[in-house]
Amino acid sequence: MVKILFFADQREKVGKDELEFEGEGMTVQHVKEYLLREYPSLKLHQTMTAINEEYEEEENRTVKANDVIAFIPPVSGG
Amino acid sequence: MEYYKITTEEIDVNEVVLSVVHPEAGAVNTFIGTVREFTGHKQTVSLQYEAYPSMAEKQLQRIGTEISKRWNGVKTSIVHRTGKLAISDIAVVIAVASPHRAESYEASRYAIERIKEIVPIWKKEYWVDGEEWIGDQLEQTSYPTGRPKEDS
Numbered sequence: 001m002v003k004i005l006f007f008a009d010q011r012e013k014v015g016k017d018e019l020e021f022e023g024e025g026m027t028v029q030h031v032k033e034y035l036l037r038e039y040p041s042l043k044l045h046q047t048m049t050a051i052n053e054e055y056e057e058e059e060n061r062t063v064k065a066n067d068v069i070a071f072i073p074p075v076s077g078g
Numbered sequence: 079m080e081y082y083k084i085t086t087e088e089i090d091v092n093e094v095v096l097s098v099v100h101p102e103a104g105a106v107n108t109f110i111g112t113v114r115e116f117t118g119h120k121q122t123v124s125l126q127y128e129a130y131p132s133m134a135e136k137q138l139q140r141i142g143t144e145i146s147k148r149w150n151g152v153k154t155s156i157v158h159r160t161g162k163l164a165i166s167d168i169a170v171v172i173a174v175a176s177p178h179r180a181e182s183y184e185a186s187r188y189a190i191e192r193i194k195e196i197v198p199i200w201k202k203e204y205w206v207d208g209e210e211w212i213g214d215q216l217e218q219t220s221y222p223t224g225r226p227k228e229d230s
Binding site: 007 | 134169170190194197
């Protein structure tokens with residue numbers, strides 16, 4: 001299982017903070033495509049990917065079991 | 079002792095400042111970010127900050143590390159508050175201590191700009207007639223859920 005975290009407008013659109021699914025072996029790009037099929041209102045094209053709390057730029061990176069993934073929307077802290 | 083924290087509590091400014099004071103420092107620069115009421119014509123009633131706390135703290139730490147590499151002998155602490163904030167509440171405090179004053183200004187500016195680039199914190203603005211997650215500081219990539227009219 002891999003865990004996806006949702007923040008800000010994503011959390012409101014999906015209606016939950018996180019979900020788990022059998023995504024191990026998928027690439028980051030495939031995980032995004034899966035989420036967009038499940039939740040068509042999500043917007044993921046402007047996000048930065050984080051895996052296990054570190055930014056990951058490689059869309060072809062394969063996710064492993066127990067990875068925690070977040071698609072970070074444009075940040076607005078400060 | 080430098081620290082990097084996301085908190086839901088009110089920020090104790092003095093505690094952040096004291097955390098960077100050290101004998102080699104000749105300057106301590108403190109940046110305090112507060113909740114602004116007006117952005118152009120838009121009147122903010124309150125703000126809500128949300129973070130990915132564990133990752134945000136790592137990214138704040140990364141900023142501190144970047145600063146210490148760029149400016150020798152500079153110590154940095156950063157605390158960002160999350161949750162619902164009212165006008166003039168303190169959202170972020172950055173304290174930078176450096177041997178000489180020039181680096182303290184530069185490093186402080188660097189820290190706030192980096193926060194706006196890489197730290198997973200999001201702001202939702204509540205207006206009299208709507209609310210919106212703010213996508214970036216230029217408000218060019220926001221996600222309307224009840225956007226007020228531009229001339230409101």
